[in-house]
Amino acid sequence: GNSVTQMEGPVTLSEEAFLTINCTYTATGYPSLFWYVQYPGEGLQLLLKATKADDKGSNKGFEATYRKETTSFHLEKGSVQVSDSAVYFCALSDNAGNMLTFGGGTRLMVKP
Amino acid sequence: DAGVTQSPTHLIKTRGQQVTLRCSPKSGHDTVSWYQQALGQGPQFIFQYYEEEERQRGNFPDRFSGHQFPNYSSELNVNALLLGDSALYLCASSRGQLNTEAFFGQGTRLTVV
Numbered sequence: 001g002n003s004v005t006q007m008e009g010p011v012t013l014s015e016e017a018f019l020t021i022n023c024t025y026t027a028t029g030y031p032s033l034f035w036y037v038q039y040p041g042e043g044l045q046l047l048l049k050a051t052k053a054d055d056k057g058s059n060k061g062f063e064a065t066y067r068k069e070t071t072s073f074h075l076e077k078g079s080v081q082v083s084d085s086a087v088y089f090c091a092l093s094d095n096a097g098n099m100l101t102f103g104g105g106t107r108l109m110v111k112p
Numbered sequence: 113d114a115g116v117t118q119s120p121t122h123l124i125k126t127r128g129q130q131v132t133l134r135c136s137p138k139s140g141h142d143t144v145s146w147y148q149q150a151l152g153q154g155p156q157f158i159f160q161y162y163e164e165e166e167r168q169r170g171n172f173p174d175r176f177s178g179h180q181f182p183n184y185s186s187e188l189n190v191n192a193l194l195l196g197d198s199a200l201y202l203c204a205s206s207r208g209q210l211n212t213e214a215f216f217g218q219g220t221r222l223t224v225v
Contacts, residue, residue: 004154036216041218042218043116043202043216043217043218043219044155044202044204044216045216046213046214046215049213089154089155091154096168098145098160098167098168099145099157099160099168099170100145100147100155100157100204100214101157102154102155102156103154104152104153104154105152105153105154
């Protein structure tokens with residue numbers, strides 16, 4: 001079945017540092033890939049997505065590239081802010097688009 | 113637009129009891145999915161409803177059941193509650209297939225004691 005593996009946290013960075021959160025996946029066919037963010041006490045918000053190989057999703061300074069050859073979708077940001085502190089989830093959708101499979105989440109803490 | 117709304121926000125139940133959670137999708141959305149998120153883990157897909165029918169189901173026992181109403185709102189029912197059912201239950205809505213953007217509600221925190 002489908003699965004998503006992402007680096008365990010917490011990841012602690014100073015403001016303006018470079019961020020990478022690794023995500024790899026196992027899936028049949030050609031899934032769509034997503035990053036969701038969850039702020040304390042809130043539901044999940046879609047951060048970015050990519051629907052085919054070599055697509056780059058981007059939003060709010062975050063980027064991730066769909067790498068089919070390495071089955072990866074790593075999240076990056078050049079300069080993090082305190083307000084980026086949250087839990088980040090990598091996810092994929094099946095070919096029918098009916099369900100999302102999530103990784104375990106990575107907590108990011110950004111210190112001033 | 114109120115987005116996806118879930119009720120209640122918190123509740124506490126006793127083992128063996130039954131619970132019903134409710135979800136109203138974002139305006140214009142016709143598909144509702146439910147997820148269970150245990151503490152410190154990623155959400156796990158329970159099932160999805162479209163046109164008032166269960167379209168797909170994850171690896172959850174029959175104690176978990178649902179319903180979608182003609183106005184696209186949905187309920188999640190859990191019977192014979194176990195301590196392990198304690199979790200955040202998230203509802204997500206979308207228009208058509210889920211790999212269009214899914215909007216999540218803030219969730220219902222269920223505690224089973």
